[in-house]
Amino acid sequence: MMWEAQRSEVVETARRIHHAGFVAGTAGNVSQRFREPGGRELMAITPSGRCYDTMTADDIVVLDMQGQRIAGDLAPSIEAMMHLAIYRARRNVCAVVHTHAVHACLVAVTAREIPPLLDEQVTFLGGEIVVADYALPGSPELARNAVAALGSRNAALLASHGAVAAGRDLREAFDNCAILEKTAHVYALARIMGDVRALPPHAVEAGKTAFAARSGDAAPDAS
Template sequence: MSALGKSEAVVAAAQELERLGLNRGSAGNVSLRDGDAMRITPSGVPSGRLAPQDIARMALQGPDGAFEGPLPPSSEWRFHRDIYIARPDVGAVVHMHSPYATTLAILRREIPAAHYMIAAFGGPTVRCTDYAPYGTAELSALAVAGLGQQHGVLLGNHGAIVTAGELEKALWRAGELEQLAQVYYLASLAGAPVILPDEEIMRTVERFKSYGPKDKGA
């Protein structure tokens, strides 16, 4: 994909997140790996006003905060960069403030295996981190540790992150994470959700390697 094509894909993804109700206005952010750099949405620009030329390019190694482009990158650039460094399999990162995932993050409640679709994230839970202020190295460290080798994490009192090898699958996981958060929250209101065994989920993780949008990662 060309440099312009990557920037166009980031814009389209940010706008799709708003269309799906997973972000609003300038909330959340999207990035795409670009060789030894990343392309990331700018800070404070509503998705509906984004254009490809607004997408910042940042090297994965180099001076903190250095970027190419007319607008500064998202204030959350640190955890995007640090996830790419820690996870060579990740080619796209989506951060969202979707209602149900954020509700669970505020409750500091992980998402357990109440539904087998948790396997889309690579394990039997989607963990929830402690709180750290947005844009900080502390939040980035929590995000990387909470994500581990999986593809989703809740950020305490903040929102959620999903990852994938390619942007299409990251968007798919964003929608699936919000759906999991919603049904788990609603089931918790009605009673005590029955949690599936870890062994069953790990069998489903293996089956899911050929499920959903295909990408170069897991």
């Protein structure tokens, strides 16, 4: 099988988001970008509508960066365009995970931006969590809106839909998913408790500097 290692890693991360409870049924999708020995960049992505428990490396679809299928018999995830758009916009992102995690969805239906609340949120996700404007699943608008909401950060919410997290590799993208879900959970409960206090500005600045150094991307706008 071509690219068995890269496809197996995608299956492993897809199982992790399923077992973590970040998706139900066949929802969500996982991809990674890699370079073949000849130099061409490719993306391995989960297929559309397949159960995670029985998914194998063979089921993972390999596309080129224009979205042409290179390997795999199944249809790619309907959000393949969103994954490709994120890779095109973000040189240092090599893995993308999209989930329908409960607390991410909870904040996503309120369409409220999450301010920088927790040190780890800023250090690992890049700061505030922006909610992408609503667009239909699988649409080019959703891909554009997700890229805009991510900016140079590693997590965003999708209005009335779910969450997207990025990373330099699958392990980091999964961890960022988990930090995003925790951040959304804390924010939702803090709002119920009443008093949500953002991090002090110097902590936000320090966290964003640490994030930029880790991710290799330009520091997110400090505003």
